Amino acid sequence: GAVVSQHPSWVICKSGTSVKIECRSLDFQATTMFWYRQFPKQSLMLMATSNEGSKATYEQGVEKDKFLINHASLTLSTLTVTSAHPEDSSFYICSATWRAQNIQYFGAGTRLSVL
């Protein structure tokens, strides 16, 4: 099946710093990428939908200035957590899909720990 790579898999940072997470589709052109957040023992919560070449669409309650999403090419989307704080510590997961194909392919996730 299609492969989506997410990097890094784990990151620890100090409070106030920014962290960038990359999501790459390795063997297909991803016109749409999704970013999710998962809290322990809870479901995946969609944060935003990212379409190549356009601004991301954020879900209600997600701060777009806090979580910057860039989808500049058909194989790469990035999520930047700006001025991270301990409450931003979580598991972030991306997925990707392509035009006329509905199945989402998921990355392995990034665990962010903010000290």
Place this chain on the structure above:
Amino acid sequence: GNSVTQMEGPVTLSEEAFLTINCTYTATGYPSLFWYVQYPGEGLQLLLKATKADDKGSNKGFEATYRKETTSFHLEKGSVQVSDSAVYFCALRAANAGGTSYGKLTFGQGTILTVHP
């Protein structure tokens, strides 16, 4: 809005036991339904899907039937293996997804399955 409710885990079974993980949903129209599996250290993988009422999705011995009358999509397997130990997620995609939120999925909370030899 749309929602998915899964049977709470964790579920612990012996090898070759029968597995059922319940999943019910709330949505307007006729959503598509999915089961995803997440093995330790890996991303979510699509296990099976059904796109209309009475469809049965199946893969790797797992199966689930789209029941519109009971708004359910329960996952079953007749004989589990140790290698089936993972987290299982039920999900739906709204019937009329489009525009900038094309393909948006709503997930259940996940069910941890552990199978012992």
